[in-house]
Amino acid sequence: MSSSQLAGRTVARVGFGAMQLERLRDDRPAAVALLRRALDLGVEHVDTAEFYGNGFVNDVIREAVGDDVLIATKVGANPDPGGPVPLRLAQRPEELRASVEDNLRTLGTERIALVNLRRAELRPGLLAEGDQLVDVDDQLAVLTALRDEGKIGAIGLSSVGLDTLRRALPAGIACVQNAYSLVARDDEEMLRLCLAEDIAWVPFFPLGGAFPGLPKVTDEPAVQAAAAALGVTPAQIGLAWLLHHAPNVHLIPGTASVAHLEANIAAGSVVLDAETLAALDAVPSRSLDAALG
Template sequence: MPSPLAGRTVSRVGYGAMRLESLHSDPGAAVALLRRAFELGVDHVDTAQFYGNGFVNEVIRQAIRPGDDVLVASKVGADPDPGGPIPLRLAQRPEELRASVEDNLRALGLDRIPLVNLRRADRRPGVLAEGDQLVGLDDQLAVMTALRDEGKIGAIGLSSVTLDVLRRALPAGIACVQNAYNLIGRDDEDMLELCVAEDIAWVPFFPLGGAFRGLPVVTDEPAVRHAARALGRTPAQIGLAWLLHHAPNTHLIPGTASAEHLEENIAAGDIVLDAATLAALDAVPSRSMDVALR
């Protein structure tokens, strides 16, 4: 069932484009995979200029054709750093946020990015800010609001934020929140409730956990595996379906470089979980997501 996101009504299962990095040696395959996603009804793509040092945005630019009604969401707060220990560096200062938006616009070939998420760096999982990268929220929101007023971005989202930061940001008009969240990592339940109350879309990343060392894995849970067997689905599909059932404002952006997994992820949007299955999944204990990850 479609749901609002940044002033649009889009399918609740989108596509997170980060995994396209792995197809760097075969750009044609990356474009074909994204075209297949569009054919299957995906109309929301999540990206960033630091994914593959611009490669992923170039793929999106090539894949989207005139007439495609696809909402592109990007993020700022980090820039590519191909020679670094991880391929990104924080870019939290207002002038860096503006430059990142301009880089995204050029790479995507757009005059306006429908949704741009401000990726904060004051909580885990993620790289924590220090030194001149410790930037106040008000200064960041000022430049994001200016970019929206200039028509360069359509809506402002937040990523990797605390409940206090979200509350402080509400007057600026927040369209969505992207935080690490899944069946076994429900630290942000209070924030999700606030998003429901404020009609803010909830776009969880690491929806199945386990993306990096130190995170538990949703598909290892006995209750998830039992539900998958009972419904003839994969454990990953059950984990994604639970997120959609748990809150009406949830949009998913699972990423994959596999056409088979792409189809499975999209099909998760059609899974119906009955009350008994939901109760069994809801009873799975939550574990902390407080680990130092990208």
């Protein structure tokens, strides 16, 4: 599995998104075992958040993961177990600082290698409104202060537009996490800016289809044809395409299944030749806004 720079460290390009571990809340040993299996398979980057299972996922990471793994968390939302969705936005500077402190506590560490600011200015997901509409400069000021204090190592951005990224560059941005896949390439210009600025690109929803109306990578005939030709799954083709598309891409596919975990990590070894890449590149990109209506 190839490696690349993320938050100042060289790590394997296929990491693990820990959100799905919440599905194992009633079988904590299974959650710990799944995460340890990911590490055995070469995962060196685990992506989490305090609002994943209201701290449950962070607590599992605290038990299963050592200091040699890059832990990335995100702030900008807090757990809301009784709400219509299990999180609520928390965009104000004082809320961001409190969220970092919550993550430090539940992860059991004095320093988090990478903290991503979930800006909530793009769909899919919650959009900021009212007092949650906060200037990015004010948000970056508190995160920069936390970095200066040694509580976080690097700052990333999530759910942001191109103008926001450009404004944020002077703060020193380590990565961008946006929804992006073979069938939803709205952010191609942003990806290229990140490549030019040595910023890691960490797409979520890498196979599309996470919300009703979003196209699925695995439904594409070109993806299915490539999978059949190479003897792998359509999902592995979708993940492999992302890794081939740009060298700054890091993947964080998540699952609660050991079999799916192993398949996801194996996608990092799938080689796509020029002809296959050309066929995949020709798959039309659909706008997320248009798909969501």
